[in-house]
Amino acid sequence: MISNRDESKRRLTASGIKPTFQRAVILEAVRGKNGHPAIRDLHARLLRDVPTLSKTTLYSTLELFARKGLVKPLFIDPAEVRYDGVAEPHHHFYCTACRRILDIDIACSTGRAGRIHGHQVDEVHGYFKGLCRDCLAGGRLSRAANVSIHNSPRRKPHA
Amino acid sequence: MISNRDESKRRLTASGIKPTFQRAVILEAVRGKNGHPAIRDLHARLLRDVPTLSKTTLYSTLELFARKGLVKPLFIDPAEVRYDGVAEPHHHFYCTACRRILDIDIACSTGRAGRIHGHQVDEVHGYFKGLCRDCLAGGRLSRAANVSIHNSPRRKPHA
DNA sequence: GTATATGCAAAGAATTTGCACTATG
DNA sequence: CATAGTGCAAATTCTTTGCATATAC
Numbered sequence: 001m002i003s004n005r006d007e008s009k010r011r012l013t014a015s016g017i018k019p020t021f022q023r024a025v026i027l028e029a030v031r032g033k034n035g036h037p038a039i040r041d042l043h044a045r046l047l048r049d050v051p052t053l054s055k056t057t058l059y060s061t062l063e064l065f066a067r068k069g070l071v072k073p074l075f076i077d078p079a080e081v082r083y084d085g086v087a088e089p090h091h092h093f094y095c096t097a098c099r100r101i102l103d104i105d106i107a108c109s110t111g112r113a114g115r116i117h118g119h120q121v122d123e124v125h126g127y128f129k130g131l132c133r134d135c136l137a138g139g140r141l142s143r144a145a146n147v148s149i150h151n152s153p154r155r156k157p158h159a
Numbered sequence: 160m161i162s163n164r165d166e167s168k169r170r171l172t173a174s175g176i177k178p179t180f181q182r183a184v185i186l187e188a189v190r191g192k193n194g195h196p197a198i199r200d201l202h203a204r205l206l207r208d209v210p211t212l213s214k215t216t217l218y219s220t221l222e223l224f225a226r227k228g229l230v231k232p233l234f235i236d237p238a239e240v241r242y243d244g245v246a247e248p249h250h251h252f253y254c255t256a257c258r259r260i261l262d263i264d265i266a267c268s269t270g271r272a273g274r275i276h277g278h279q280v281d282e283v284h285g286y287f288k289g290l291c292r293d294c295l296a297g298g299r300l301s302r303a304a305n306v307s308i309h310n311s312p313r314r315k316p317h318a
Numbered sequence: 319g320t321a322t323a324t325g326c327a328a329a330g331a332a333t334t335t336g337c338a339c340t341a342t343g
Numbered sequence: 344c345a346t347a348g349t350g351c352a353a354a355t356t357c358t359t360t361g362c363a364t365a366t367a368c
Contacts, residue, residue, distance in 0.1 A: 018367070020323065039357080054325040059358065061323095075234045075286075080357070093278050104275060116263060118292035119252050127234075127284040133277035179342075179348065198332080213350040218333065220348095239332065 004028050015068045025050055026061050030071050031085035036092070036101035038080040076101060076127045091126030097135040104128055163187050174227045184209055185220050189230050190244035195251075195260035197239040235260060235286045250285030256294040263287055 008027040009019040017023065029042055037045070039058050046053050062083055065071040074082040076094045082101055084092075091104040104126065114121060167186040168178035176182065188201055196204070198217050205212050221242055224230040231243040235253045241260055243251075250263040263285065273280060 018322075020367070022324070052325070055357095056326075056359085057324055073237070075237055078232070078234050078240070081237070093275065093280070095278070096281075102276070102278070106275070116252065116265070116287060117261070118295075119254070119261070119287070120289045120292075120295055121252070121287045122255075122289035123287070125284075125286040125288070127286060128275060128278070128280045128282070129284070130279045130281035133279075136277075136279055177342075177347075181349070211350070214333085215335090215351075216349055 004032075011070070015070055017064065017068055017070075022050065022053060022057055023061055023064075025053075026058065027065065027070065027085070030062075030065070030083050035086075035103075036074060036082045036084055038077070038082050040080065042083075074101065074125070076125075076129070089124065091128065093128040093130070093132065095132035095135055096129055097131055100132060102132060163191075170229070174229055176223065176227060176229075181209065181212060181216055182220055184212075185217065186224065186229065186244070189221075189224070189242050194245075194262075195233060195241045195243055197236070197241050199239065201242075233260065233284070235284075235288070248283065250287065252287040252289070252291065254291035254294055255288055256290055259291060261291060 005024050005028060008024040008031075012019040012023055012027060025046060026042065029046055030037065034041070034045070039055060039062070042058055043053065043055050062071060062073070066073055066083075069087055070085075072084040072087055074084055074092060076082065076092055077099065084101075086103075091106060093102045093104050094100075095102070106126070164183050164187060167183040167190075171178040171182055171186060184205060185201065188205055189196065193200070193204075198214060198221070201217055202212065202214050221230060221232070225232055225242075228246055229244075231246055233241040233243055233251060235241065235251055236258065243260075245262075250265060252261040252263050253259075254261070265285070
C-alpha cells in the first residue's frame with residue numbers, strides 16, 4: 001500500500017532520519033501485524049519484497065530507530081532481541097510456548113519512574129512470562145517451542 | 160569457609176541435586192557478594208579456586224539450578240544472561256554505565272500474578288534501567304561501558 | 319557530485335553439543 | 344562398579360565490522 005509506505009517515510013523524516021526505501025519498508029514491518037519481531041523474522045518476511053535486504057542493514061537500521069526513539073528493543077525472549085514498533089511505554093507478556101509477545105495493558109510503574117532507591121530510572125520494563133490464552137486453549141497457534149536457556153524456550157540450532 | 164561450602168552442599172541435597180564439589184562452589188559463587196554474575200564472571204572468578212572448571216560445566220550446572228528453582232536467569236543485560244542466586248521474586252535495576260544489577264524492593268506485581276488478560280502468568284520480571292546512584296555520584300565504580308545493542312551497553316568483541 | 323546507506327563476506331562472542339574421562343555413592 | 348558429572352574441542356547462531364558499491368538530496 002502506497003499510503004503505509006508514505007506514512008512510514010513521513011514518520012522517518014519527522015524523526016530526523018533520511019527516508020530511504022529500505023528504512024520505510026523496515027519501519028512499516030516493525031509497526032505492522034505480527035508485532036515484536038526479531039531480526040530474523042524481519043529478514044525472512046521482507047526478503048519477499050526486497051530480495052537484496054541484508055541483515056546488516058536490519059541491524060544498523062533498527063539500532064538507528066532505537067536511538068531515535070522510533071522502536072524499543074525488548075530483551076524478554078532469551079534467544080534473541082525483539083523489536084517493538086510502539087514506542088509508548090507499556091508492558092509485555094511472553095508466551096513460552098508459541099514465543100509470541102503480547103502487549104499488557106496495566107499501569108504499574110509504566111512511565112519513567114524518576115528515581116528509585118536513589119537510582120535514576122530511564123526505562124521500566126514489565127515482563128510477564130507464561131502461557132498465553134491461545135496456547136492454554138489448545139495451542140493450535142503454537143510454533144515450535146524448543147526449550148533451551150532454562151525456563152524459557154530458545155530456538156535450537158539447525159543442526 | 161568450610162561452612163559456606165557445607166551450607167551449599169546441604170542446599171543442593173535439599174533440592175534433589177547431587178552435591179558435587181563444582182556444584183557447591185558454583186552455588187556459593189552465585190549466592191555470594193558481587194551478585195547477578197554472568198557465566199563469564201563466574202568462570203573468571205572461580206578459575207582461581209578450581210582451575211579446571213569449564214564453561215560447559217557452568218552452563219549445564221546453572222541450567223540445572225534454574226530448573227530446580229535454586230537460581231533465576233535474568234535477561235536484563237542485553238549482552239549476556241545474568242544469574243540471580245536469590246530465588247524469591249523481586250525486581251531489578253540495571254545500571255547502563257557500570258552494568259551492575261541491583262535488587263529493587265518494591266511490591267508491584269512481584270508475585271505470581273495468576274492471570275492477566277487471560278494469559279497464565281508464571282513469572283513476573285520488573286526491569287528498571289538507568290544510572291545507579293554510585294554512577295550518578297561520580298561513577299568511580301564504573302566498569303567499561305561499551306555501547307552496542309541500542310540504549311544499553313554490550314561488551315564489545317575483543318577485536 | 320558528495321556524503322551517506324546498503325550489502326557482502328568475514329570476524330567475534332555467547333551458547334550448545336558430542337564424546338572421552340573422571341569422580342560419586 | 345556403575346551411573347552421572349565434568350571438560351575439551353568443535354559446531355552453531357546471533358551480532359558486529361570492514362570495505363566496496365549504490366543511492367539520496
